[in-house]
Amino acid sequence: MQALAQFGSIIIQLSTQIGGTAMLLAQIFRRLAPPRFDGAEFRKCLFTMGYKSLSIMIATAFVVGVILVIQSFVFVERYGMRSQLGWGAGFVIIRELGPVLLALMFSGRVGAFTAAELGTMTVTEQVDGLRCLAIDPISYLVVPRFVAMIISLTSLTLIGNTVALFSASIMGDLMLEVDHHTFWSSLFSMLTPADFMLSVTKSALFGGIIAVNSCFFGLSTTGGAPGVGVSVNKTVVFSAIAVFVVDFYSTFVLG
Amino acid sequence: MIDLLDVHVAFGEQDALNGLSLHVSDGALLGIIGPGGCGKSTLCRVISGLVQPDFGEVFVHQTNLRQCSRQQLHVVQRDIGVQFQNDALFEHLTVLENVSYPLTRLTTLSCSEMEGRSVEALATVGLAGFENRLPNRLSGGQRRRVALARACITKPRILVCDEPTAGLDPQTSRTILDMIAGIRYQTKNTVIVVSSDVVGLFSISSRIALVWNGQIIEEDTTTKVRQSERAEVKRFLDDARLPFAGWTWD
Numbered sequence: 001m002q003a004l005a006q007f008g009s010i011i012i013q014l015s016t017q018i019g020g021t022a023m024l025l026a027q028i029f030r031r032l033a034p035p036r037f038d039g040a041e042f043r044k045c046l047f048t049m050g051y052k053s054l055s056i057m058i059a060t061a062f063v064v065g066v067i068l069v070i071q072s073f074v075f076v077e078r079y080g081m082r083s084q085l086g087w088g089a090g091f092v093i094i095r096e097l098g099p100v101l102l103a104l105m106f107s108g109r110v111g112a113f114t115a116a117e118l119g120t121m122t123v124t125e126q127v128d129g130l131r132c133l134a135i136d137p138i139s140y141l142v143v144p145r146f147v148a149m150i151i152s153l154t155s156l157t158l159i160g161n162t163v164a165l166f167s168a169s170i171m172g173d174l175m176l177e178v179d180h181h182t183f184w185s186s187l188f189s190m191l192t193p194a195d196f197m198l199s200v201t202k203s204a205l206f207g208g209i210i211a212v213n214s215c216f217f218g219l220s221t222t223g224g225a226p227g228v229g230v231s232v233n234k235t236v237v238f239s240a241i242a243v244f245v246v247d248f249y250s251t252f253v254l255g
Numbered sequence: 256m257i258d259l260l261d262v263h264v265a266f267g268e269q270d271a272l273n274g275l276s277l278h279v280s281d282g283a284l285l286g287i288i289g290p291g292g293c294g295k296s297t298l299c300r301v302i303s304g305l306v307q308p309d310f311g312e313v314f315v316h317q318t319n320l321r322q323c324s325r326q327q328l329h330v331v332q333r334d335i336g337v338q339f340q341n342d343a344l345f346e347h348l349t350v351l352e353n354v355s356y357p358l359t360r361l362t363t364l365s366c367s368e369m370e371g372r373s374v375e376a377l378a379t380v381g382l383a384g385f386e387n388r389l390p391n392r393l394s395g396g397q398r399r400r401v402a403l404a405r406a407c408i409t410k411p412r413i414l415v416c417d418e419p420t421a422g423l424d425p426q427t428s429r430t431i432l433d434m435i436a437g438i439r440y441q442t443k444n445t446v447i448v449v450s451s452d453v454v455g456l457f458s459i460s461s462r463i464a465l466v467w468n469g470q471i472i473e474e475d476t477t478t479k480v481r482q483s484e485r486a487e488v489k490r491f492l493d494d495a496r497l498p499f500a501g502w503t504w505d
């Protein structure tokens with residue numbers, strides 16, 4: 001009986017969270033048609049979320065490209081697939097690794113920061129302070145972050161993919177003696193614009209998911225400072241799960 | 256004028272307000288007292304339009320907050336200044352920016368006018384010269400005074416102060432309450448103060464309301480509340496009385 005009660009409690013919690021994020025998403029879309037949000041807050045978010053994440057994203061992407069070539073070294077050597085290295089690296093990086101890994105990094109850095117920031121504002125009554133000044137917290141706090149995260153993650157993924165491909169190309173030249181021309185020509189001859197579009201679509205979706213999750217958990221924070229920690233934790237966990245679920249469906253549906 | 260009629264608010268299974276009714280006349284300085292967890296802060300949040308009651312009606316200047324549109328609620332909220340229990344200062348803004356923030360959002364004043372009014376408000380609460388400090392460089396009492404200056408900056412017709420003296424030493428606590436009384440005296444606006452400093456609140460308020468288990472069990476002038484024969488009122492006032500020399504209830 002106790003197990004059943006626990007199961008029921010988990011289901012209720014999960015439904016509350018999924019329902020809450022869906023409601024928040026609906027409120028965001030309502031304020032986006034026509035767009036009603038704070039321009040200054042949006043520019044500040046773009047700077048802190050996009051520009052300030054650039055270095056860590058570039059470093060991550062560079063390492064991803066290098067590791068990819070090191071991992072494929074044995075098989076490329078064994079089957080003599082040097083001319084296919086650019087296509088293989090490009091296919092994996094652009095369609096899958098780039099968007100997913102960078103989204104997870106983004107969730108850890110920007111999503112967690114946003115949840116902590118909004119959580120602190122909630123428990124210290126700053127959000128109520130805004131409401132008392134007749135400032136809608138969704139328009140002022142959530143919508144700028146939502147739009148900024150989508151734009152930031154999409155741009156960072158495009159930059160990250162490029163960096164990862166460059167590092168893979170350099171590593172291929174050093175380890176497998178695949179010259180840059182062979183690498184890039186195999187990449188461009190076998191990848192289609194649809195592959196690049198898939199990457200952009202995925203990263204935009206991931207940016208939206210991380211934004212909604214972090215804002216929802218941040219604004220629903222209760223219980224003072226420990227509550228902020230719980231919200232950050234939930235944001236990172238739920239964002240990671242949501243990224244993988246959406247990755248599965250988007251790959252399945254969009255090819 | 257504020258009217259609350261049979262207001263019920265529950266958080267989960269916990270009743271915060273349980274059929275509370277209250278009338279506050281224009282220009283009154285109402286002190287709200289009561290034991291911890293009795294619903295005082297929830298009452299402040301209901302009056303400020305931050306919490307919608309589950310049942311009952313809330314009228315602020317003839318606007319029913321339960322049935323009005325979001326735009327109408329915003330109009331009412333512009334006329335209510337709230338000083339929160341946790342100060343609710345924006346930590347990334349300086350003291351001056353914190354105080355002038357409501358003006359930047361709610362008025363069309365020029366920058367110099369806003370700055371002038373903010374500096375004046377800071378001087379009123381005794382914080383002249385603190386304009387460029389960040390909130391994390393202020394003491395608890397100074398933070399409360401900044402929050403008070405911010406709550407009053409738009410000259411709201413209703414000022415709601417939720418525990419403005421919580422966690423402060425008796426002297427600072429008394430200074431803050433005196434400032435609130437001074438603001439009420441100058442503006443003649445309605446002021447509602449929730450405080451655990453019962454002695455201080457009795458000394459500045461025109462009326463006192465005692466909240467008990469989510470209901471107002473006594474609401475009258477300070478003298479009449481003190482003379483109340485209700486057992487709960489007597490017990491609460493006896494528990495809250497601070498024995499220091501020279502203090503008299505009258």
